[in-house]
Amino acid sequence: MKKNDFTEGQQRVLRQVEAFVKEQLAGAEGGHDWWHVARVRNTARTLAKLEAADAYVTELAALLHDVADAKFYGGDEEKGPQMAGAFLTSQQVAPEVREHVLNIIRHMSFKNSLEKLSFYSAEMAVVQDADRLDAMGAIGIARAFNYGGYKNRPLYDPAVKPRQQMTKEEYKSSEAPTINHFYEKLLLLKEKMNTAAGRAMAEQRHDFMVQFLEQFYKEWEGE
Numbered sequence: 001m002k003k004n005d006f007t008e009g010q011q012r013v014l015r016q017v018e019a020f021v022k023e024q025l026a027g028a029e030g031g032h033d034w035w036h037v038a039r040v041r042n043t044a045r046t047l048a049k050l051e052a053a054d055a056y057v058t059e060l061a062a063l064l065h066d067v068a069d070a071k072f073y074g075g076d077e078e079k080g081p082q083m084a085g086a087f088l089t090s091q092q093v094a095p096e097v098r099e100h101v102l103n104i105i106r107h108m109s110f111k112n113s114l115e116k117l118s119f120y121s122a123e124m125a126v127v128q129d130a131d132r133l134d135a136m137g138a139i140g141i142a143r144a145f146n147y148g149g150y151k152n153r154p155l156y157d158p159a160v161k162p163r164q165q166m167t168k169e170e171y172k173s174s175e176a177p178t179i180n181h182f183y184e185k186l187l188l189l190k191e192k193m194n195t196a197a198g199r200a201m202a203e204q205r206h207d208f209m210v211q212f213l214e215q216f217y218k219e220w221e222g223e
């Protein structure tokens, strides 16, 4: 999507939102920083075109989806939607666009999807797929080990088995080695894609992670 597919007013709002998000994410952990948001926006744009989703809502939701990660706000999952909502109001964004964007960012996190999903739209589908795709493939691997390093977790411990079927609380409080995260989340994402275009991209990124794990275990055994 070229910038000039948006009206002047939309372009101005998008510039303001981009500046706001960059400011909020200054100093964020490397896997969840402005560049994560920029990648999600790029992927969401691609998917929005293929899935005929509204470009403006998609762009706003992609930009604002991680503005306040609950992990870093004492588990407060309303913090992000609150901050995003206040900013959109300050920019005089139409109430129906604002509500749509807030519904998307409230409902799209993986933690929420372990529980029931109560909102769906084409725009929500593409932004959620784009966010999940960024947790897969080469970038997904880099982000996982960056996060594990940030939390000072071991890379791998053969004695600590991955857990399936975690509750939301167990997922949040997990102290497991980073390799376990592949089995607890990353390898499960392929089956959760909403759109056909997202699923095709997910297949390729999934296969790359499987290949990475095979090589990792070989090297671990000194092969």
Ligand code: ADP
Residues within 6 Å of the ligand: 031, 032, 069, 109, 110, 111, 131, 134, 135, 140, 143, 144, 145, 147, 148, 174, 177, 178, 181, 185, 186
């Ligand atoms: P979401 O975008 O769904 O909120 P998270 O905030 O849970 O995702 O994760 C952000 C990034 O950190 C993702 O790439 C994710 O795979 C990674 N991550 C989250 N939890 C862990 C963990 N326990 N071990 C390794 N990486 C993790």
Ligand code: NI
Residues within 6 Å of the ligand: 036, 040, 065, 066, 131
């Ligand atoms: Ni994200």
